[in-house]
Amino acid sequence: MHAVLAAAQTLKAPDLDYFALAPEIVLTAVLVGILLLDVFVDETRKYLVTQVAGLGLLVSLVPVVALAANGADRSMLGGAYVVDNFALLVKALFLATGYVVLLMSSDYIGEGDYYEGEYSFLLLSSLLGMMVMGSSRDLITIFVALELLSIPAYLLAGWRKRDLRSNEACLKYYLLGVLASAVMLYGMSLIFGATGSTVLRTIGREVGGSVGEEPIVTLGIFFIVVGFAFKVSAVPFHFWAPDTYEGAPTPVTAFLSVASKAAGFVALLQLVYIGFFGREEVWGPLFWVLAALTMTVGNLVALRQTNVVRMLAYSSVAQAGYILVPFAVAGSNPAANATAQTAALVYLLIYAAMNLGAFAIVMAVARKTRSAEISSYGGLFTYAPGLTLLMSVFLFSLAGIPPLAGWFAKLYIFESALDAGTAAAVTLAVVAGLNAVIALFYYSAVAKEMWMRPVPDGDTTPIPVPPALAAALAFTAIVVVAVGVYPQAFARLGDLAQLTLR
Amino acid sequence: MTLDGGWYLTLAAVLFTIGAVGLLVRRNVLVMFMCVELMLNAVNLTFVTFARMLDDIGGQALVFFVLVVAAAEVVVGLGIIVSIFRRRGGTTADDLHLLKG
């Protein structure tokens, strides 16, 4: 006990780098602001809260850009909180995703009988957790960030309080979410016990050394990876995802399937590349199995869906499988590591744009048809050619057809597998290739419905798209097309944002 | 007689397993909820034991965060359960079958 007491005696105020913390500080101030605004503004002017929240997200982007321009890596609290290019890139991703989701939801939430102010508040709280996750290089910080992003997300999933399906979505997400947290925490406790530290860099050193051979480390890594497998809805820990995605309000589904999943992957990247790097024989095969299962099961089940939201839910399960491929092949040689990391990051960025876009279209169409059945998309081209075109762009990008961004993302995944060059990696690349072909079937089924089938009820009045939703669509579409045409932009970002090992 | 850390770790592992099994086999949402708490407290016990064995304050600090976060989770979870209970007067996981994965 003496060392503990001695440590407590010498405890001093930590040195904080306020510039490095600026994005989070701004976001916290915005959170406080919108909470007060929501509480003191009357019912008819609640839209102000959403507007201030959107503005706040853009303002928090300013320090992120300033930090990126400054370029120096900043580390504080003994390496527990690091602001480097990786952290800044994912923070920018989360803020952009949050802004697009807010654009998508402003009319949806305003029109329904929902609590408008609290919605923005919870969304921004969750985003704050994700921002912290980008910089977390310590088990405690990762855990707190994960819970900060998850707890508001549980509530958002149940936002339609009077809808039984939304209740059910919420409860399933909650129970499995806390189970995942508990499993992950147990893994963290074992890792802490074996290495004597919660800082990832120290853990990385220990795990790479003789401590890494102990079975307790293997068990710890296993538990942590399984915990995060729940969060990123990897098969066989995916069963909550389709139900939650279908029951939750559509903008929330978009948020969960993009931002929350990306946050899980960001945490995994940090854990694997900094903390557990020395034990690739433990996590390598684990990720291999997860990736292969996730891709295959996600795609095969998506084939049978008749509801667009459920289809997109299974498709996002399958997409998570592709992102797991670089994890499975990392660690075999230094060149492959660099490609694997870039591949995972680039895929996350591109996946965010195309998936958000697809969900925005689903919302636009549902404004008229009040349905998310694939059959209700029949003849969409005859009365909403613009939406049809955009939906086709997003679907074919998700399928990985050139020259759209999704193609480039998949190419990078294959490159990472082939760079690794081992038999296992090449097999996984083949599995991924087969899956890309399966995926084409169900994506093109929706496209066929839109372009070729007749309108089911003969109602061909055009769909009015509110300006905010149109802005979200325009933004995501531009990213998908521009990155497809000029992929070097994102590749460069991915290369710059490498996590430094050890 | 003082027990060495191994016993505490074993106890924590047993508690964690009981919680995990309970969560998977019980159908009452409130009981499932208690099982999660049991798992989290097993984790806390592990952390405290290791912190004591290693003379490192980090583990104890983490327990504080786990405690607070668990309380936040409980509040959110109970809120969800009460809002469902209002709509359907029963809280078994089997009642929730509108969405089939």
Place this chain on the structure above:
Amino acid sequence: MSAFLRGYLSVLVFGFAAVAMVGAMLGAGRLLRPSRPQPQKYIAYESGVDPVGTGWSQSQVRYYIFALLFVMFDVEAVFIFPWAIRLEALGIFGLVEMLIFIVILALGLVYAWRKGVLRWV
């Protein structure tokens, strides 16, 4: 008088002060209040709930929201204890940080108050 006993003198003074305080308050209450004895008034007070009954008795559902609020705010105190012990070493920095923490917590209470959660409907 030895220093040892002098140490206990303050305890003694505190003890007397405490007893006197209780006596003064009860006495003042007895002088001021009207006396209307009813049998219910002699039941042991337990937050307004009937203290005798089965273990499965139901309690008023309105308590649950207060219980939730209590759990939330109660547990946050766990961060204040270690801070209080090291207050001097942490100095102004610690004071400001803890103020920010408590203000953010208080905002939660403001929210609950404005939403009418604290009213007994």
